[in-house]
Amino acid sequence: MLEKASADSAVLATLASQTKLDAIQRQGAWQQVKTANGQLGWVDMMSLRFESNGNSNSVNNLKVLGRTSNTGSVGTGVNGLDKTDLARASPNYSEYQKMQRGAVDRSTAQSFGQRSKLSGNRMEYLDQSRNTKREDN
């Protein structure tokens, strides 16, 4: 566990695998956590696995596997789109036309990027065998 969200920051503590932590906030690859004795620090977010007890702020450190399938809420809430909805569906072309009317062109998207202060980065795909060039914009 480090003092700051940076690899060259000071080490505050060494946490054992499966240490329970509370997740506070995330900054890129770094997650701020709080230990059981109240100490705050930053860890690699990819080393964390969240617990499935419904308390989404509680996490386990370092690859705790296995999700307890708890009782859930079948029948208590509104159902999300499921297989039954799909089985019953007949194509809705007028809704599709409505959706198509909402499509935006390249220049609109580019001005969205500029307005949002997004600067493109050059990066190859991770699969070396299937590298493809990125379109400059």
Next chain:
Amino acid sequence: MRNFKKLLIASIAITCCASAYAQFDLLKNLGNGLGKHAEAAKNLIEQTKEIDEPQEIALGQEFAATLLGAKPLWNDAGAQRYVNNLGRWLTLQTERPDLPWTFGVLDDDGFNAFATPGGNIFVTRGLLARMHNESELVGVLSHEIAHVLRKHYLAALKTKGFLGFGADLIVNNYAKGNLAEYKEMALKAAKEVYSKGLDKSDEYEADRVAVVIAARAGYDPYGLPAVLQTLQSKSSQDSNFSLLFETHPSPNDRIDSLDKAMRSRFGSGNWIAGKTIEERLKEFSR
């Protein structure tokens, strides 16, 4: 012999372009060996199985209309405008920037996202509501965009034994103008593929492509892993998440796989987490 005949008939049925006819002639002139014929016919079928871009886009329309038949669009013009602006910006970072990319928010409390061949992308209203910031939504949209880029839905249709008919039969009906049959088959195919999901390895691939699209677009690439961590805390028994859990590898496995792929590749970059979805919806409602 019967098998050979079947293959030949199949290859006649799908020869609709000049080059395929030429290959067919070539096939007839090949050596007398039956094995050779069968082999060549088989190769021909493999080659002509490619679905071209106009066919891919047409099929995507049927798939999109099917999803919209299950759940309509969320009646919020600002939200629809927002996902189209953001989504289109992401597609500009890819090798297929000129597909007719269109984005939609489905009026659904559940947590899910879908793509169709040819570039229609959907997220549910319930997913939008559970995103902590824009980089998470970027992770989800990029994952769906990746399915389109790598033609994962078409691959699912080409899977051996898919519904008893293959992708070529659907496309043949389209080429021959048998629209009623075409639409009926496309509807069945869409229902099947959205209920069963894609090949698991294609899901992992879409995750790996997605983090790169996010980074190219200027967003924190760890948005997608963060979404997967949110999913870890959810139960597959929760009906708002059940279809997603049934059709995808477990969030744990996806994070493990991304962890390996991303390790030391995203050390420093010029990324932002983005605004909250709430702020964006306010901005786009004006």
